Amino acid sequence: MKINVDGNDRRFKAVWFENNDVRLIDQRKLPEELEIINAKDSDEVAAMIRDMAIRGAPAIGIIAAYGLAMAKIKGEDMDKAVKKIGGTRPTAYDLFKAIEYMKSNNFELSAATRYSNEISGRCKKIGEYGNQLISDGSKILTHCNAGALAVVDWGTALAPMRVAHDEGKNIFVFVDETRPRLQGAKLTAWELLQEGIDHAIISDNAAGFYMKRGEIDLAIVGADRIASNGDFANKIGTYEKAVVAKTNNIPFYVAAPGSTFDFSIKTGDEIPIEERSEEEVLIINGKNLGPKGSPAKNPAFDVTPHEYVTAFITEYGIFRPEELHRMQNLIEKDLFMRSA
């Protein structure tokens, strides 16, 4: 992805391998600081996933792949390393897909690199397919961050917007701030700013207002896990946006690479939903929002039923929920995906 550092555009990945360590952009510090941090063993990789120094389903898969390759190089007990990294976050399917891939490739560093490059290349394809859905002048809603930071480059939901912008289409992005962790306001807005894509941050409450007023032409979001029938888990709030989009006849697209599709489960009811700490809701910038003594509840994801999805934008093309069996066939013939 393009990041402007001291006035110069430079290219970065969200995570990579260097000098036997895993290196990554600390996403908790954005947009204020661009800080690169190192993870030196599988404990540190697990901590960084759990504490969300890195997040986004494809990126979690990629750091898991690099983390396991590093653990192997450094002579760690691989069963323990797999358990530690696999036990960090339950919802994103890419984590388990990446672990399977690394297992079947003997935890080689070359496999981790291939995994990262494959997923990134596939996201570029998502961008190209998704670009077909975007017109000059399109106003697009997105939720959370499904950008380059959530992959290693390109992004999923943001990839079509990048390609459309690169082709010279004028687009405008409504960025849901995405409480509680504000990945929209902090990460998506920051990515769009780096790329020079026109946008505005809105409170999550305002998306319906703009949908009802006819000011949003389409919505594109990412996914953390997609079931065989097209039900999908994504950042909390996605379900509300999808329901309100359907009410207003606004196409609602889900952009994700094959690694996010879990054909081992039939419906979204089988997707485990992570509950995170109440502090994420109650504390912003170190200060309590509410009164001391009021508790909070904090589900990190919700499941949107497939009937709210217009189509999935993938590296294989664009599929309506009822067409996902065709995509499953393509994945089964896909050497890279099959090896996971």
Add this chain to the structure above:
Amino acid sequence: MKINVDGNDRRFKAVWFENNDVRLIDQRKLPEELEIINAKDSDEVAAMIRDMAIRGAPAIGIIAAYGLAMAKIKGEDMDKAVKKIGGTRPTAYDLFKAIEYMKSNNFELSAATRYSNEISGRCKKIGEYGNQLISDGSKILTHCNAGALAVVDWGTALAPMRVAHDEGKNIFVFVDETRPRLQGAKLTAWELLQEGIDHAIISDNAAGFYMKRGEIDLAIVGADRIASNGDFANKIGTYEKAVVAKTNNIPFYVAAPGSTFDFSIKTGDEIPIEERSEEEVLIINGKNLGPKGSPAKNPAFDVTPHEYVTAFITEYGIFRPEELHRMQNLIEKDLFMRSA
């Protein structure tokens, strides 16, 4: 309303008249501090409404009534005073209703006191009627603050919950934090804490999650203005909650006194929507949330079409949207409401 001060329960109103000044709880300081401030002329009253030291449609009406009585006592130019106070916030109908009431009562202080007591008493009735909709064990969603702070006592949406709790019903309230200004997390949670009503703060994004899981039995919200056909304006995000509630067959109630009903307009399309500053979205606790350079959009209210309203809870009883003409007849026979 009950407020615990240094370990003792004391009774407060959100706004009152004392020593020729208007006094009010500064709601911008809650829940951290209970600070009582004075407004000494109509300029200060207008500033406090505009800057949201006081908010909530009925409370805006009441401070306007007291503000105009004070202006009269202090010999202000009443045309200017009316213009200043009437020009503060465009959406809440109570503001205009209260100004009409004071005009027809020669801006007498006794009229302002009567207006305040009437509205507060009517909210108690809302509580009694609304209590009939609440069962022992009910789990209730609310959005923003439609509590005692938004009136002078009792509240609108919170009045039924207060009455149900006082009757010994066990209830649980899901409190939408209500970005951007967080009136749910800051004010509603604080009121519920004072009353000892069980609750949890959730990010606005999480309401749909709990609705879909069947964990919410009913929703009760307030209103800023209600049109003849039952379309109503309320805090931004209300529309999304109403749509998702309907999708999940969850009853969605709007609690408001007659002063919030604007029978001069046919539909919600005629309700002006206030846009507030982008800083409300971008800055929390003095710190920018997003990257410098990203703009925000900040509509303060949205309009929910009447088909999403199960019923209105009023001091005259409970009315489905198609029954509002009956309520209009009652208002026309209501001496207090007629005099406005």
